[in-house]
Amino acid sequence: MVEIHLRVNGVTRSLDLEPWVSLLDALRERLDLTGTKKGCDQGACGACTVLADGERINSCLALAVQYAGREITTIEGVAHPLQAAFVRHDGLQCGYCTSGQICSALAMLAEHRAGAPSAVTGDPAATGVELSRAEIAERMSGNLCRCGAYNGIVSAIQEVAEMETAR
């Protein structure tokens, strides 16, 4: 057993756990933060996406002990216009991929603001690349939605991105 201090959604939680417990299981099973979902437990679906110091990670591929002292944000700690936009654009059906989509999108928007290119960005060195539907879809492709709510998800993200640029 290892004792660690996890900072989740601004609160420090202390945990006694085996070193092989994933961050995802620590959140879901030990801290009862079940908003983060498990779709595959092997980095293939994105349902478990959380933010670690603002960057998106697949928490199923992370060991909880590695993240001691890092600032973890789960869906329970998110309060952002994107959530309402998902509902307005019906970017969800069953809701099981939704937490991951939202956390992933928040980090993706930050990546874009920081000038990170994607595989569909024509010129990787260009600045101020417009967040087109194709750009959003490419950058969100690590988050599967079997219900096929992709169009609504992209619309929600695009609307929020436009709102942020307008500000």
Add this chain to the structure above:
Amino acid sequence: MTDVQTRELPAGRTTGRNVGRPIDRVDGTAKTTGAARYAAEYPYPGLTHAALVHATISRGRITSVDTAEAAAVPGVLAVITHLNAPAMKPPPPVSPLNLSTLVSGTTVNYLNTDEVHWDGQPVGVVVAETREAALRAAALVRVGYRELPATVDFAAGQGDARPEKSSPIQPGAVAKGDAAAAIAAAAVSVDVRYTTPPHHHNAIEPHATTAVWDGDRLTVHEGSQSIAWMRSHLALRFGVPAAGVRVISPYVGGAFGGKGMVWAGTVLTVLAARVTGRPVRLALTREGVYRTVGGRTPSAQRVALGASADGALTGLIHTSVTRTGRVGGMPEQVTSASRHLYDVPNITLQQATVPLDLLSNTAMRAPGESIGTFALEAAIDELACELDMDPILLRMRNEPARDPVDGKRFAHRMLREAYALGAERFGWPERTPRPGSMRDGKWLVGMGVATAYHPSWQFSANVTVRLAADGTVVVRCGFHEMGMGGATAQAQIAADALGVPFEAVRVEYGDSDLPTGPAAGGSAQTASVAAGLLAACEKLKRSVLALARRSGDSPLRGRRPHDLQARDGGLWAGASGPGETYAAILGRAGRASVEARVGSDTRAGEILGQAKFIAKFLRDRRRWVKAACGAQFCEVRVDSDTGEVRVSRWVGSFDVGTVINAKTTAGQLRGGIVMGIGMALSEETLLDPRTGRIMNPNLAEYHVPVHADIPPIDVHYLNEPDPTMPLGLIGVGEVSITGVAAAISNAVYHATGKRVRDLPITLDKLL
């Protein structure tokens, strides 16, 4: 029940203020904040975790089990195998008198037998204090086997396929005229074979069960499409009264047919909780889902068509071979759309199945129709090319006025209108017919079209509606919410039926303690619940009126139910006549609430409900052919260097009757198209032909569509009511996956001149 809804139809249409509107789904906030709890997310004091041990042979008997190492893992509470498991009753044989018998995923009495029937069958379950310990210990259980010969390869087993017999539910063969002779004599003909691989649902929520016993009372949290049948099934298997079993399922993380049956994980979690006396949670691994939950059957199909030179069809042959498991599964109605789509004088349809030593197949979004329309609608396109005729023109040339097989009337069919609308939105006239003629740089551009078709169903639903003195309404029905927006749609319907604001209605669902709802299958749930709900609202309004008439002061005194309009939170005589609010009526009568109920959950009520359903089903079936239909248009771009296929545009134009919620309906229609795109281009479950073991049981190697694969999908619907359905609505869950694979394969042909008749259309097949 039926009469009431039929009478309701005009009123429902004209006073609809909520029905049809694009209202946000009521559970949207719970799902976007992480508050919605799914089956594996219920905390219980003393909760334990289970993991399964899977057989590693295709068929045989267990000869030895060594659990010593597993039991020694710290935290392990029990290692249960057939050597120490308590007896359970076997799954019941299917009986038409008790429809819950349809719900057994397989006929295997897990851990009550030493027999192995498929590679992956659970042969043990480990319970531990933590999930990690359970998984670790499960990997340490050593099982010895004596293998028996097994037949697992679909391609090799097809020769043994037996023709299906028809049943009242699944019409089998059709032999109208002499199709073979007509095709042989036809001016133009095609005769082609198509194959489709096995598919898996891959709902993003893997199946999970949390089971808690309290004496003989059992609580189960499970994402399910059939909570009432699951309750009956578990009660029977464990020999306890059904009244003490409660299945709770408010959120289902996707299902698509995969959560319709009761599979091993559910039964074994309940068993493990019985053995350990502790609450047990089993969250299947993704691989565990593939090993224990059935998927879509593969198919081999033949379609032959004959036509005169002007495109009048003279003969149609559609035959199919699919597989079941020797331990369960169902034949798929692969040729069902071929019964109804074209006006052909000579039709031969025949479905055959072969049982294999594999896990049962099970329903997956539009079982039968999704793969059947691939073959039929691709063959129609092939014929159009042979005829040098526009494929839409060919379809319209052969659009029937009545059912081609038995001359019954269509309850509703607006396929022509759907095509006209879709063609206009898509810009079909811009297409140049010659394959390869629409190049854009390195991209070969192709446009394809196909018909979507899915029968519409309606089951029985027990519903209660309670109206409180403050004007709020609670609708209660044990239906299922897997993402379709059912609670939102039913709240819209109740709001209009009672003339109250949408916000005043709360809908309770997903709990087997509620009045029994329909299973969520066959795209039937919305219509089924709506019928019960409308009837309950009618009853409720009559009760309220009776209350009002008891008072000498009520302006409703002397009024009859049919004089009244429900609006503005009360009952009023016509559009401008006198009336009063529910609050006033209930307040005067000193009543806190009034409740109305449709259907009964007693055993007698259940039998009566079932009998009514079957009677209505058979009556409807004698009179009408009922279905949703539509036209799928797509544009693909094929990379001329790599053969990669990208779907660049989509227009789906559907005839789905009255649309209850414009937003969630569009979402469901898009969702089906997305799954169809996966079926066309990337999805395939790969089995080792020697063992039948699934080789890609994960989301990394079974490729479902991702964001980047999906263009904006433009969906349209005609919004014309089907007069034979409650409020005129037709279910939308499945129709939109049908025709998708054909539209894509037709577009790929148009782009490249290559016909790929073997799904998925991967790039290797185009180079």
